Amino acid sequence: MEFEPVICFEVHAELNTRSKLFCACPNAIAQGPNKHICPVCTGQPGVLPVLNKRAVELCIKTGLALNCKINPKARFARKNYFYPDLPKGYQISQYEEPLCEDGTLMVHLRDQELIPVGIKRVHLEEDAGKLVYPSKGIEEAPYTLVDFNRAGVPLIEIVSDHQRDPITSLELAKAYLENIRQLLRYIGVSHCQMELGQMRADVNISLRPKGSKGFGNRVEIKNMSSFRFILEAISYEMKRQEELLRQGQEILQETRLFDEARKITIPMRSKEDAPDYRYFPEPDLVPLDLSERDIQRIREEIPELPWSKAQRFMDQYGLSREEAMVITKEKGVSDYFEACALKFMDKRRLYTWITKELFRIVPREEITPEGCAFPPEFMVDLISLLESKRLTEGLAREVMERSLGGSLSPSKIVELEGIEIMDEKEGLMEVVKKVLVQNPEAVQKVKMGQVNTLNFLVGQVMKETKGKADPKVIRDLLMKEI
Ligand code: ZN
Numbered sequence: 001m002e003f004e005p006v007i008c009f010e011v012h013a014e015l016n017t018r019s020k021l022f023c024a025c026p027n028a029i030a031q032g033p034n035k036h037i038c039p040v041c042t043g044q045p046g047v048l049p050v051l052n053k054r055a056v057e058l059c060i061k062t063g064l065a066l067n068c069k070i071n072p073k074a075r076f077a078r079k080n081y082f083y084p085d086l087p088k089g090y091q092i093s094q095y096e097e098p099l100c101e102d103g104t105l106m107v108h109l110r111d112q113e114l115i116p117v118g119i120k121r122v123h124l125e126e127d128a129g130k131l132v133y134p135s136k137g138i139e140e141a142p143y144t145l146v147d148f149n150r151a152g153v154p155l156i157e158i159v160s161d162h163q164r165d166p167i168t169s170l171e172l173a174k175a176y177l178e179n180i181r182q183l184l185r186y187i188g189v190s191h192c193q194m195e196l197g198q199m200r201a202d203v204n205i206s207l208r209p210k211g212s213k214g215f216g217n218r219v220e221i222k223n224m225s226s227f228r229f230i231l232e233a234i235s236y237e238m239k240r241q242e243e244l245l246r247q248g249q250e251i252l253q254e255t256r257l258f259d260e261a262r263k264i265t266i267p268m269r270s271k272e273d274a275p276d277y278r279y280f281p282e283p284d285l286v287p288l289d290l291s292e293r294d295i296q297r298i299r300e301e302i303p304e305l306p307w308s309k310a311q312r313f314m315d316q317y318g319l320s321r322e323e324a325m326v327i328t329k330e331k332g333v334s335d336y337f338e339a340c341a342l343k344f345m346d347k348r349r350l351y352t353w354i355t356k357e358l359f360r361i362v363p364r365e366e367i368t369p370e371g372c373a374f375p376p377e378f379m380v381d382l383i384s385l386l387e388s389k390r391l392t393e394g395l396a397r398e399v400m401e402r403s404l405g406g407s408l409s410p411s412k413i414v415e416l417e418g419i420e421i422m423d424e425k426e427g428l429m430e431v432v433k434k435v436l437v438q439n440p441e442a443v444q445k446v447k448m449g450q451v452n453t454l455n456f457l458v459g460q461v462m463k464e465t466k467g468k469a470d471p472k473v474i475r476d477l478l479m480k481e482i
């Protein structure tokens, strides 16, 4: 018998708001523990939550981008549990009436196939604080500290469906997570920086005989914030469950922990179900009352999404699918490309200069039309210099690095520093002759038909001229002389 996994994600992402979900404390990186706290987010008696409007809008925006139905009368609910990082003893979340339900994400598998994945719901909730241990292992720590900076930070939770278009392979799981992250960054809902814990996932995994529609007992692995660990945990769990099933044993429904060093999951506790949390409607917050106009206004905020943008770039600028996928991966990069592409030039060359040269010297997250240290006008200018053969690729690279972060355009630098391609008149022929005299053996080899040796001689001339000459011209001159 063959088994297939049913994988279900609960992805949490921190929202890009200025303040927390129910108080005015900043939602930002703090200078030290317990700096961004107040009576509300530390759960003091007698305080009341005030809902952050922007957080509601960002949750709806996510729901709309995932083709969800929006519930105009959504409500908040209390999820009760005890943990030292949760000062109120409950988390304000959503339960029966979440903001967004029944969506679909079309996931790009291998940048080619489009596979629908059902989205069960997207809801809004607050984050908990953080426990800080003085030494590495939890077991050895003599005491624990608590930092409430994160308590009350707005989160969206995106739950994938286990029944309607579920995720049934490791490969699709990976693509799903990548696409969710890309989408949230594109629509400006979250930065999703995994290393800062801005995106985390819980995952449920169960196995069933391939082709069946039923469900096996599921195992949950909580709170992972690295794609690699998430996928390693799923892959380990698939093997473990399959072995047990083949031996005729039962899978225990439980929460397990992924041991990152040993790459295995270990039992943590038997899985809690919804009744364990004693959910009830949050009495301190009234239900929402959204109008069709509110929702429409948020819909209009959603920019062109990466997958349709990639298709448009293929049609409009003649990029291959692969190129279009690379250039639209980050919104900033795609906007940068477009800002340059609207000018006349060769789109292929532009693609190459962005992905090979700009990516080399500017971090991708910093590439936007407005904020890049090498702005689109400079790129257009530089490529024009290349197209009109006023620079070689080597010189262009040098000019690019020199104008990075400054106010002088490539043309200006070329003009001020008198940079230009060396041609025959500029003494290039002399250099060629010198190199030939210095390398008689190589000249012999070329005469005997060894083409590689010609490349060596071209290299020698390039070195002598410090990259100022066009390799094609050098090659021609060499051939003429030999
Ligand atoms: Zn606060």
Ligand code: MN
Binding pocket: 012, 125, 157
């Ligand atoms: Mn949650």
